[in-house]
Amino acid sequence: MGALHLAHTTQPPAADQNRTKGKGGGGAQTFADFARQVYGDQRATPLARELLLAFGFATMVAHSEHQQDAPAVWTTARRAMGTTGTGREWRLDQAIAEDAPRYATGKDRAERACSAPRLRPHPDGPDDFRNRLGICGATADWEHHAVEKQAGTGWYKYHWFCKRHLDHLARVREQLAEPNSRAPEPIPNRGGLLPVYFESDWLSAYRHRVGERWQPPIYGLSADDWPVPGAEPVAPRPRLRLAAVDGTLLTETSGASW
Template identity: 35%
Template structure:
């Protein structure tokens, strides 16, 4: 597999070799990051686990330096924590990264209401009969989908919905899941964006999901995605993790 996560160090100024054994201090940003993670209502268990682990490895792990004060390769340290008791050749890191892949997921609006939504001609309102199939409509601003169900009597109406959708598929949907790890650990820059996108792609391939691709329009950082009806997430200082060339399958 291609390049994957390589945690070298948190970018600091000045950068110099240091020999130290203990953890960091509140000035390294770790304590503030932990507080933000637990206060973030968007947070998932997988993203929380990965963010806190990578940040801890970068600034608090007492075994992160060799005898010359250089950062030790993070891979063995992370693997010892994540995959210590794994009876098979698995990568918990790949699992966590894949769970945080930026993507659009259908909300449940309309998907569980299995009644026909065809409008009635002789009376006001919708059909309401038990549905046998469904298609969906697409919001032309957000690209988000809403399920529309139809009964056997209104199957032609359902086919018309599909024809209309195919003729006007709408824009790329605004992502609404994932992208939390990058919101905390990625600084601005085209190189960083490409590296994280490549990492997410490697995790997707590991999970036999070769069709996943990073959002072309919106990028891989959830903080940068518009949320209809809500104010943008304020920009915040982030810990910077360096990405490089280790394979997820080797973690």
């Protein structure tokens, strides 16, 4: 999978309307090749795929015959995605905010089974999950959980307890306090795809749309740079260069006016 770079205005024009070269003179690829890469990326949500394809179209097709003008590229991508249902915001801005690198805990309301030890067999029989797992199994309230941070990844594991077993919850929280304090910052598991495919000032782009309180992960902005337990690191790949837009353009693009 090659990565794209939204070209600076100083970049030379592409050889033809449907081809572009990767950073450092990498092999040429067509927009169809790029689309196959995007659709084959299992990390991409439907909204992320639409965002990547919009920038790919703007860079590789709509503005590939001449030196790329940053406002024109961003305007083309923005209009390709259109506005939100209210018509007041650009969907491109929404998608960039959604691509901001982060760790999503995956706390699932459907998995709130109390994990306190079962003292007596449940009458539903030996195949019942409460008997197989040896747990209470009653549905816990949303706030009655303890977080266990994994030593290698910092990812969260939730332990749930029902109202009858709040004493167990208190003990588990106390037991986890010290090891949790030594756990690393969670490895991101959401977003970070724009830096995989395009080179630009994504730090500013994310912060402008998410807010100043958002902080980049220590593992980097690109999802390719994040360690994945049990997987080999991703080899460096060429990206298309996407010129960063200045603060004025960022402000202008936040309103959905044509």
